Amino acid sequence: MKKQKELKLNPFQLNVLLNEEEKQDFQFLLENGVYCNNCKAVCPKGVVDYTASLDDLNDIRIEGHCAACGHKVVRIMELGEDRSFFEKVMEFRQSIQN
Numbered sequence: 001m002k003k004q005k006e007l008k009l010n011p012f013q014l015n016v017l018l019n020e021e022e023k024q025d026f027q028f029l030l031e032n033g034v035y036c037n038n039c040k041a042v043c044p045k046g047v048v049d050y051t052a053s054l055d056d057l058n059d060i061r062i063e064g065h066c067a068a069c070g071h072k073v074v075r076i077m078e079l080g081e082d083r084s085f086f087e088k089v090m091e092f093r094q095s096i097q098n
């Protein structure tokens with residue numbers, strides 16, 4: 001499969017792409033699943049000022065800041081292997097290509 005272009009997602013687009021379960025997972029990651037190199041722990045207060053993008057494998061890449069210390073944090077939410085998500089994403093990519 002050829003590599004996909006990296007694509008920034010606005011909150012509306014993210015909302016369209018994720019199903020209910022995935023939205024919960026996403027929220028859970030923001031609160032309990034992103035490691036901060038500065039705190040040497042999972043961000044104790046979660047992640048703020050984040051952006052989400054689709055990476056070249058159709059996973060969701062979350063970039064933000066640790067709410068406790070402000071350090072930059074990154075986390076990949078692996079969804080590219082999920083068939084229904086993958087199909088949704090390919091349709092989405094097609095729809096915004098022009």
Ligand SMILES: [Zn+2]
Nearest residue numbers: 036039066069
């Ligand atoms: Zn931190």
